[in-house]
Amino acid sequence: xxIDSQIISLAKxxxxxxxxxxxxGAGISTESGIPDFRSKGGLWEKYQPIYYDEFMSSRxxxxxxxxxxxxxxxxxxxARPNKAHIAxxxxxxxxxxxxxxxxxxxxxxxxxxxxxxxxxxxxxxTMRVRCMSCxxxxxxxxxxxxxxxxxxxxxxxxxxxxxxxxISFGQAMPVEETNKAVNLCNSxxxxxxxxxxxxxxxxxxxxxxxxxxxxxxxxxxxxxxPYDGECDIKIExxxxxxxxxxxxxxx
Ligand code: NAD
Numbered sequence: 001x002x003i004d005s006q007i008i009s010l011a012k013x014x015x016x017x018x019x020x021x022x023x024x025g026a027g028i029s030t031e032s033g034i035p036d037f038r039s040k041g042g043l044w045e046k047y048q049p050i051y052y053d054e055f056m057s058s059r060x061x062x063x064x065x066x067x068x069x070x071x072x073x074x075x076x077x078x079a080r081p082n083k084a085h086i087a088x089x090x091x092x093x094x095x096x097x098x099x100x101x102x103x104x105x106x107x108x109x110x111x112x113x114x115x116x117x118x119x120x121x122x123x124x125x126t127m128r129v130r131c132m133s134c135x136x137x138x139x140x141x142x143x144x145x146x147x148x149x150x151x152x153x154x155x156x157x158x159x160x161x162x163x164x165x166x167i168s169f170g171q172a173m174p175v176e177e178t179n180k181a182v183n184l185c186n187s188x189x190x191x192x193x194x195x196x197x198x199x200x201x202x203x204x205x206x207x208x209x210x211x212x213x214x215x216x217x218x219x220x221x222x223x224x225x226p227y228d229g230e231c232d233i234k235i236e237x238x239x240x241x242x243x244x245x246x247x248x249x250x251x
Contacts, residue, residue, distance in 0.1 A: 006235050007242060010192075011249035013216050013232075014096060017190035022088050023181075023206060024102045024109070027195020027221060031082040031240040033075060034106055038197050052171035055163060056132065062153035062161060069126075069164060070147045073140070076126065081112035084194060084220075087243035089113035091250065098188065101181045103196060103203055105166045120180050122173065122202065124166035133160025140164065178202055185209040193219045194239050198227055 001009075014020060026036035047068060054061040081089070089112035091097045100109050100119050105126040109119045129138040136156055143162060146154050154162045167173060181202065185191060191210040198204050207227045211217055218233040219225065220242045228234050235242050 003235060003237055003242070004245075006233050007245050008249055010218055010233055010235070011246055013218070014091075014190060014192075014246075015250065017216065019098050019188040020091075020096055020190040020192070021184050021188040021210070022091075022097055022100045022192050022194065023185075023196070023203075024088075024100065024104060024194045025196025025198075025203065026104060028084050028239050029079070029082070029104055029106055029108055030195070031084065031238060032079045032106075032108060034079050036195070038199070049169045052168040055168060056161065059153055065163075066147055066153055070144060073144050076106060077141075079106060079108065081108045083240035084243040085109055085112035087247050088194075090247065092118060094250070096250070099180075099184050101184060101206070103200075105164075120177050120184070122167070122177055122181060124164070124174070126164045126166050128165035129154075129162050130165040131156035131158060131160040132163055134158045137165065138162065173202065181206060182209060185215075186213055188213065188215050190216045191218070193217070193221070193225075193227070194243075195221060196225070197221075197223065198225045 030036050050061050050065045055065055085108045088097060088100060088109065092114050100114050102109060102119060102121055103123050105123050107125050107127050110116055127140050129140055129143045134156060143154050156162055185206045186209050188210055191207060193207055196203055198207065207217055211230055216232050217230060219227065219231045220235045220239050222236060222238065
């Protein structure tokens with residue numbers, strides 16, 4: 001099957017489905033200039049992850065964590081939704097996306113126009129900063145200013161450690177969001193996965209729930225994933241190109 005015929009088939013199935021869910025990972029945002037984790041040139045080639053326990057127990061780890069965050073900040077604030085985010089937002093606008101479940105922390109689905117309550121952020125959002133003691137939220141922009149002024153490991157007025165409102169390795173998943181994502185995958189009849197290696201939980205489980213429910217499973221990803229054999233359609237090409245070509249077949 002050529003990529004063109006895969007895209008036509010994807011459009012037809014999308015239009016004939018009732019409960020369409022889109023599930024995204026870091027790969028949907030690489031065309032916006034945000035590197036993913038596991039591709040060549042991805043963030044894991046540069047950094048080892050800092051686990052939640054290390055962050056909470058060591059000031060040195062917090063300094064290193066914030067140093068990395070501060071160096072990624074200019075790229076992150078400059079990032080704009082790409083053709084794939086825009087297509088997903090247009091599909092939502094047409095009533096063809098029930099919800100977007102994302103592992104991403106960049107907020108680009110919302111910037112593209114998907115309403116906040118339709119984006120299930122499994123790993124939080126890096127534009128917010130949370131106090132690990134009193135839960136107060138701050139804007140990343142204010143904290144970035146403090147870091148640039150020399151505060152290496154910013155703390156809350158209550159004395160708690162400030163951390164971007166994202167889920168670190170070793171940190172508990174948000175219960176409400178995880179339940180919502182599981183329910184969506186258990187009840188959808190069409191799931192499109194875009195740009196995820198599907199290696200970490202719950203991402204590694206969600207397509208399986210959709211399949212068990214009899215859903216059509218489609219995937220757009222440049223590399224292999226553990227679900228390739230179970231996909232009804234797997235398109236190995238860039239998400240932005242594929243999603244804009246798809247839109248030509250959606251009235
Ligand atoms: P990952 O890095 O493990 O995998 C990304 C996948 O996307 C790879 O399989 C890669 O081949 C594919 N890909 C890359 N560019 C693509 C493109 N243009 N079109 C189609 N496919 C493309 O990402 P993951 O599975 O989402 O796991 C990484 C974790 O890191 C997530 O939990 C996420 O929270 C976090 N993360 C988020 C961002 C972000 O918010 N933009 C960026 C980096 C990491």
